[in-house]
Amino acid sequence: MSDSTSGSWAEIFTPRYATVTLILCLGVALFAFNAFLASVALPTAVQQLGGIALISWALTLYLVFAIMGGAGAALLKQRLGSRTALLVSSAVFLVGTLIAANASTMTEVLIGRSFQGLGEGVVAAICFALIPELFPSRLVPKVFGMQAVIWAVAAFGGPVGAGLLTELVSWRAAFLINVPLVLIFATMVMFKVPGRDNVPGLNPGFPGVRLLTIGAGIMLVALAGISTPLVATGLLAVAAILLVGAVALDARSRVRLMPDGAFRPNSTVGSGLWVVLLMPIAGATSAVYLVLLVQQLWGYGPTLAGAVGAVMAVAWSLSAITVANVRQRETRKVLIRTGPALIAIGMAGVLIGLLAGQIVIVLVAQLAIGAGFGISNGYLNLTLMEASSDNDRDRTSALLPTTQSAGNAIGAALAGVAANTAGYASAVTTDAIHLAIIPVFVLGAAVAGLAFVAALRTTSFMTTGATASSFAAE
Template identity: 70%
Template sequence: MSETVEGRWAEIFGPRYLAVTTILALGVSLFAFNAFFTSAALPSAVQELGGIEVISWATTLYLVFAIVGGAAAALFKRRLGSRGSLLGLAGVFLVGTLIAATAGDMSQVLVGRAIQGFGEGVVAALCFALIPELFPSRLVPKVFGMQAMVWAIAAFGGPAGAGALTELISWRAAFLVNVPLVLIFGTMVLLVVPQGERVTQSSGFPGLRLVTIGGGTMLVALAAIAPPMQAGLLLAVAAVALIMAVWLDRRSIERLMPPDAFSLRSAVGSGLWMFLLMPIAGAATGVYLVLLLQQLWGYGPTQAAIIGAVMAIGWSLSSVTVANVRRRSTRRILIRLGPVLLALGLVGVFAGLQLTQPVILIVAQLAIGMGFGISNGYTMLTIMEASSDAERDRTSALLPTTQSAGNALGAALAGVAANAAGYAQATDNAAILLAIVPLFVVAVVFAGLAFLAALRMVHLAKSTPIAAFASE
């Protein structure tokens, strides 16, 4: 496709693509909203139902099952078709919502959250898989920019909206707000999304691989709350399980992933490594910054949360800004620049905390967000273009799953690094500032690894034929 062909924002919101754009926005917003809103609604649920000791698992189970669902998304698409998969798994999400909203105890809430996560994990992954199917490649950066804005709105609006519903009505209303959104989503899918081809021949259900992926992810979640020694062991076992899942998948007839997933010999595999490593690096500030601002600078929860959200602002605004870039050479520069900005931002946040300089910290937070914003969209586009037609569904659906896995791994590794340095026992500012040194060192190392993966992907992508997307 010519580099001079430019897509316009008006196109994805114009008559031809508006309905599809809305479907993708709804699919992503359901996932994002339900990942963020629990911080506001669940404390009230615990007050009514009890079970405060398992409150964190309402989010953990949602994310773990979302990763498993995302891994299985391409399989559902092949078996049920695009429309059938979206409708069926949106129905699964709706069932989970109703179970959680009508729960009589916290165990039922957890069951509902797990079902929600699986259903929405598939839906979100399928929405990514539909992008190259329904949009020409010149519009794909605009679609990714739109999705970045949806995530930013969810990061702000999810907790705020759930808090308002909980305070004015009840915590159950915060769950039930999903019901009309799912119904709107399902109606639009029926009207707009083609059924797509279905593969009737089956080579068996990949239960072992899905259980291995789920078990490995659960071990990562457990590592985030375990003491350092046990956490290290859990992460090692989790790594073995996830590597085994990829190994088994490559040797299976009914694959969940593209055959070159996480292979450094292909642009697809290298790009997936970059997509995994950047969230791992970013988790250092994502997990600890708000808490550190309260501990070190005496900020209140709202003020600290606003500073933390600066990253999301930088991400969404930069993503929208670079969506107009047409030259592939410039896009390759942005891909390589993303991890660099991420590393510089992490160093800046650390320096701002050490020097008690809010301005440095805010600028660094913007740099972290920009690192993700300028590179994510073109990384995804490069991975999709490097994938063959036969593997594009698997590749596209794996993108949000890989990013979620990176967030989970990053949170666990950040916890291990901080706790091993004595962060949990630190009682004064000097001890806290010393304890977070390993946290940021580990984060910068992973940002550096993401940069190496970006260099590898860009190098390999230059020699890879560009696959055609939807008809212009």
């Protein structure tokens, strides 16, 4: 489709698109809210149920199963059709929510969180896959802009809402709030999402080996984040072997989970997926440690420290909205390249601000990091969707949120290894903390630099001709 015209923001809320816009935003909202729920509600749950040693696994298992679900989402969509796949995955998420909310032990909570992750991983991935199917390409950046807003609201409202429900009602209510949301989502899907769209006669089977390999790799990454530096290094090495092996195995499979040439730097899609992976790896550095650091170094309370951390989410949303009307191809290329560069600059700025004791520098750097994600994320996703063949577009679209989640997990683990190796856990003086965090933020800036190189390569392919395919007709 041509991008010669640019739709207004109001168009995604017209009768033609309003319902599907709401469906996609609600699907993302379920994922975003639950990403913040565990850290707020589960400490109270642990006090009632015991099993404090298992609390970190509530997030770990949710993430691992979400990535596994996302990896298989395109195949599930092809096999069952969009509507059935979303309804089934919503049911899985609902079952997990009910198990966790009614748990009598932490083990049951973990089982529920695993089901939640599996269901929501599929929901989020299929919602991404539906974007090029249900919207013309000129509206896609606005849809991603709305999703950025959802994440910003979740970053603020998720912890606050879960905290209020936990304090005023119970931690179980923080889980049960998902029930009406997922029922509304499922009802809307039933009436508005296209039905069966699979290839007749196709029986792809179950890609169990590939999904288990991906799950095992992400599990090892998560374990690395809570291990000693030496053990963590070994776990990350094995995880890298497993994940690379999963990509290689998928490339040789008759029915693939990933698009053709995934992560091979010789195409727009291949190199672009590296940008999608590397940017959240870089961003995780600030996301994991900044809130804690401003409390340790400057004595900020939890609320004020959380506000400093949330500046990035606000900048992400505002910048995504600001650039959503860009139509020129050359400008989009500039935005894709500039995003990782801003993240690298922002990481360096956060470090400088922390070392100098200047909150203004930290806030400006946080704005740069958020803007880096906001100005580039939507157009990077759009570029990968447009560059994919008709047969591969579902796989590419569904792989985007999965790759971002994997990047967040890998980034958190790498940041933990860097911090622990530098002695952050035992640092008690300001000088010792300063020395320990230098490699953490240097790592984040370096990874963002690699993302910039991958972005240069991705946009270089955009100059060679038109996209491989077009989106839905207007």
